[in-house]
Amino acid sequence: MGTRAIKLTSIVFICSVGLGYLLFTSPIAGSAAKVEQGRRNRTTPAPQSKNVKPPAVNYSKFSHNTAQHKLACGSCHKFPTANWDKVRTGEAAFPDVTDYPQHPSCIACHRQQFFTGAQPVICTVCHTNPSPRDSSRHPFPNPIEIFNASKDGQNAVSEFGISFPHDKHVDLVGEYKTNVNPDRRFISVSFGQDKPAKPEPPQPRAEESDPKSCVVCHKTYQPQGDADEEYVTKPPKNLAEDAFWLKKGTFKTNPTHATCFTCHGQDGVPPAATDCATCHKLLPSAQQAQLAGAHDDFDPKLAAAMGIKDKLTLEKWSLRDTAKFRHEWTPHSALSCTSCHNLATLDTLDKKTRAQVKSCGGEGTGCHIEATTDGILNLEVDKKRTAPAFECTKCHVRNGKSPAPEDHIEAMQPAKAK
Ligand code: HEC
Ligand code: HEC
Ligand code: HEC
Ligand code: HEC
Ligand code: HEC
Ligand code: HEC
Ligand code: HEC
Ligand code: HEC
Structure with missing residues (x-):
């Protein structure tokens, strides 16, 4: 008899004890039916006892923000x-x-919680159909590509942000090769370095970036490339010329463990793969709640109207201050990434440091910011000044309804001073 069978026996034991517990303490059966409702959207707690007030705890949804769960990740x-x-x-x-x-x-x-009822609710945090004989589990959120493609992945929002010091990786060169398992592909992330030590796996489309290394970790997501269709989903035939419909190549992807662990593997450069908390920072639940519903430049109703179901697209859009900015648009893609993103101040946990409005042309480059209302920013700020109800729609989906932020006004100063 193998260890698996032994484990199964112990689970059968656990569950029968659980059932006994239920029978003796609670005449209300029914947690099995509750489990059927699925774990992630269940809100009412399972009935436990007639006399004891059931605690308002949802045992189908695990949170790292619960005080007692803030233990060492390992x-x-x-x-x-x-x-x-x-x-x-x-x-x-x-x-x-x-x-x-x-x-x-x-x-x-x-x-x-483990010993309560025939199908304890807590099992559904991990299992799809918990029983003494069924150990099948939901897809784990890593690898994220597999998870995002699953039903569970659709509405899941990570409780963590990633802390990645761009500046510390700027001057990295091939010398760290020695720390990397020679059997595995080495990824060179020296900013502006020549060539990776070994060739990259074939990409769907050759992509360049300046600095060269950015593309190792950030690729254009769903690029239009040479295709005719520029929108992510089919727009209505009568789409007005200025109306917004999300275009391909708007967003950049993020790297995953596959990239980080080439250097930060088990025995690699610190932080080691086991130092989860150095890279993953728990976000306060309040900050998480802000990501639900319409916020910043994201409107879930509009996304639904566009028929967008792709998890990564929804996630990226939901983090945007300016949803209409498209990386793949030629004048944008021809610029160096660092002309809009300042690596010295970039803090991956603070979205305000991501891109500054002044990079839309404020430093005398023209484009969207001029000395006069020829610049679209100048024009929109001007219109907003005369009529506060005016909505800035050139770069924004929702944010344009708000008053013009201070940094928008400041961004026009250098052009005016010329
Ligand atoms: C150090 C003790 C401790 C450990 C270990 C622990 N929990 Fe908890 N958990 C708690 C406490 C305390 C609560 C708050 C509610 C309560 O009193 O039951 C809680 C709440 C929960 C909840 C309700 C939602 C939430 O997060 O507040 C779920 C689900 C849960 N735990 C699942 C788990 C799972 C699954 C594991 C193992 C991977 C685990 N817990 C490990 C103590 C712990
Ligand atoms: C008490 C047990 C427990 C501890 C301690 C714990 N985790 Fe988890 N973690 C879980 C469980 C259970 C899940 C699966 C939750 C789910 O799928 O709903 C999970 C899922 C995750 C996920 C994927 C879901 C998401 O929100 O992105 C990440 C990332 C993660 N953990 C990182 C960490 C890090 C980093 C630490 C240490 C700071 C840590 N965990 C500590 C139990 C734990
Ligand atoms: C925090 C996630 C989590 C929770 C909660 C959880 N399981 Fe599991 N379960 C696992 C994992 C992971 C395995 C695989 C363990 C292994 O490979 O050794 C497993 C294995 C099993 C197995 C296969 C036999 C064995 O022990 O390896 C059964 C049956 C099972 N679980 C039932 C349950 C039941 C019933 C509950 C609730 C009382 C439950 N599990 C709660 C994660 C979980
Ligand atoms: C080794 C991998 C790596 C390289 C190389 C890299 N980045 Fe990043 N970048 C990251 C990670 C990790 C994040 C955080 C992603 C997340 O939040 O999940 C990030 C986030 C960002 C963000 C978004 C910040 C935010 O707040 O959302 C920008 C902008 C960015 N990087 C620009 C660049 C530019 C420009 C380059 C090239 C000079 C570059 N990155 C090179 C790993 C990398
Ligand atoms: C013309 C200015 C500009 C250039 C050039 C540019 N970006 Fe961006 N980038 C932005 C703006 C604007 C945002 C969105 C900011 C917001 O909405 O909060 C952004 C967002 C991002 C993000 C976050 C994910 C997303 O798409 O929302 C990453 C990562 C990123 N850029 C990487 C890069 C890389 C890598 C390059 C070079 C290949 C690059 N950017 C070139 C302006 C630019
Ligand atoms: C080419 C190898 C390489 C890759 C790939 C790489 N790193 Fe690093 N990383 C390093 C080195 C070397 C250091 C130490 C730099 C220093 O202390 O100046 C470091 C340091 C760090 C630190 C700690 C900085 C500090 O303040 O101590 C974090 C966090 C980190 N990396 C995260 C990441 C993440 C996340 C990824 C994947 C997106 C990644 N790294 C990919 C080589 C790499
Ligand atoms: C060197 C930095 C680094 C270390 C160490 C690290 N991670 Fe990650 N992890 C990342 C990055 C970067 C991502 C991709 C985040 C994204 O897609 O936005 C990621 C993604 C994940 C995901 C997929 C879900 C999500 O939040 O995107 C899980 C789960 C996860 N990590 C768990 C862990 C656990 C558990 C540990 C410790 C055993 C760990 N990680 C150690 C950098 C790291
Ligand atoms: C040329 C493109 C462009 C135009 C035109 C523009 N914005 Fe923005 N806006 C941005 C960018 C880029 C950001 C994100 C970076 C930042 O906050 O500086 C942003 C951010 C914002 C934010 C969120 C950030 C915050 O501080 O709250 C609001 C609100 C906003 N804009 C309102 C407006 C209003 C109102 C107008 C018209 C008067 C306007 N914008 C015109 C590009 C533009």
């Missing part, structure tokens, strides 16, 4: 998980966290 996340070489295979495989934490990381505190 107390729950084992590195690597057993399935790391099955989730990614062959050349693409590397030791990684690609599965849920195991039972022992929860049991000590959640004995009661």
Whole structure:
């Protein structure tokens, strides 16, 4: 008899004890039916006892923000998980966290939740159809490509932001090659360096960036390339000339563990792969709540009207202050990334440092900012001044309804001083 069978037996035991517990303490059965409703959108807690007021705790949705969950990451996340070489295979495989934490990381505190009812609600944090015989699990959020394509991934919002010091990676050169497993592809991220030590895997479309290294981590997402169709979804036939419909090549992608762990692997450059918290920073729940519904330049109703279902597109749009800015548009793509993004001040946890409105032309380059109302920013600010109800629509979907921010006014000063 293998260990698996032994484990199964213990789960059967756990569950029958759980059922006994339920029968003795609560005449209300029904948590099994509750489980059926699915874990991520369930809001009402399972009934526990007639006399004891049920705690308003949703055991189907795990949060890292719960005080008692703020433990060392490794107390729950084992590195690597057993399935790391099955989730990614062959050349693409590397030791990684690609599965849920195991039972022992929860049991000590959640004995009661684990032992309650035939199908305890807490099981659904990880399992699709929890039972003593069924260990099938939801896709784990890593690798993110697989997760995003799944139903669970659709509405999931990460509780973490990524802390990545661009400036510290600026001067990296090939000397770190020695720290990297020679069997694995080395990624060169020296900004403005010559060539990667080994060729990149074939890209769907050759892409350039200046500085060259940005493209290692940020690719144009769903580029239009040479295709005729410029929109991400089919627009209505009668789309007005100035009306907004999201275009391909608007967003840039982010890197994943596949890139970071070439250098920061288990025995690589610190932070090591196991130092999760150096790269992942827990966002306050309030900050997370702001990402729900219409906010900044994102309107979920408009996105739905456009028929956009792609997770990454929705996520990227939801983080935009200016949804209409398209990276792939030729004048933009011909510019150096650093003409709009200031690496010295870029803080990946503070979106206000991402791109400044003055990079739209404020430093005397013209384009959208001039000395006169020839510049679209000048024109819109002017119109807003005369009629506060005026909506700035050139660069914005929602933000243009607000008063003009201070940095928009300041951005026009250098051009005027000329
Ligand atoms: C008490 C156990 C526990 C601890 C401690 C813990 N995690 Fe998790 N983590 C989980 C569980 C359970 C999930 C799956 C949650 C889900 O799918 O809803 C998860 C999912 C995640 C995810 C994917 C979901 C998301 O919000 O992006 C990330 C990233 C993550 N953990 C990082 C960390 C980091 C970094 C730390 C340390 C700062 C940490 N975890 C500490 C239990 C834990
Ligand atoms: C150190 C103790 C501790 C550990 C370890 C722990 N929890 Fe919790 N958990 C709590 C406490 C305390 C709460 C608050 C509600 C309560 O009192 O039950 C909670 C709440 C929850 C909730 C309700 C939503 C939330 O996050 O507040 C879920 C779901 C949950 N835990 C799942 C898990 C899972 C799954 C694991 C293992 C991966 C785990 N917990 C590990 C103590 C712990
Ligand atoms: C924090 C995520 C998590 C929660 C909560 C959880 N499981 Fe699991 N479960 C796992 C993982 C991961 C495995 C695979 C363990 C392994 O490979 O050793 C597993 C394995 C299993 C298995 C296969 C047998 C075994 O033990 O390996 C069964 C059956 C099972 N779980 C049932 C349950 C039931 C029933 C509950 C609720 C009482 C539950 N699990 C709660 C993550 C979880
Ligand atoms: C080694 C990988 C790597 C390289 C190379 C890299 N970046 Fe990044 N960049 C990141 C990561 C990681 C993030 C944070 C992503 C996230 O939040 O998930 C990021 C975020 C950003 C953001 C968004 C910041 C925000 O607040 O949302 C901008 C803009 C950016 N990078 C520009 C650049 C430019 C320009 C270059 C080239 C000079 C560059 N990056 C090179 C890894 C990289
Ligand atoms: C003409 C100015 C400009 C240039 C050139 C430019 N960007 Fe951006 N970038 C922006 C603006 C504006 C945003 C969105 C800011 C917002 O809405 O908050 C942005 C956003 C981003 C983001 C966040 C994800 C997204 O798409 O919203 C990344 C990453 C990024 N740029 C990387 C790059 C890289 C890499 C290059 C060079 C290949 C580059 N950018 C060139 C202006 C520019
Ligand atoms: C080419 C190798 C290489 C790659 C790829 C790489 N890094 Fe680094 N990283 C380094 C080196 C070297 C340092 C140490 C730099 C220093 O301390 O000046 C470092 C430092 C860091 C630090 C710690 C900075 C500090 O304040 O101590 C973080 C966080 C980090 N990297 C995150 C990332 C993330 C996230 C990725 C993937 C998006 C990544 N790195 C990809 C080589 C790399
Ligand atoms: C060297 C930096 C670094 C370390 C160390 C690291 N991660 Fe990540 N992780 C990243 C980056 C970058 C992403 C991609 C984020 C994105 O897509 O915006 C990521 C993505 C993830 C995801 C996919 C879901 C998400 O939030 O995007 C999970 C889950 C995850 N990491 C868990 C962990 C755990 C658990 C550890 C520790 C065992 C860990 N990571 C260590 C940089 C790191
Ligand atoms: C040429 C493009 C462009 C035009 C025209 C423009 N904006 Fe912006 N706007 C941006 C960019 C880029 C950002 C993000 C960077 C920043 O905040 O400086 C932004 C950010 C914003 C924000 C969110 C940031 C904050 O500080 O709250 C608001 C609100 C906003 N703009 C309102 C307006 C209004 C009102 C007008 C018309 C008077 C206008 N914008 C015209 C490009 C533009």
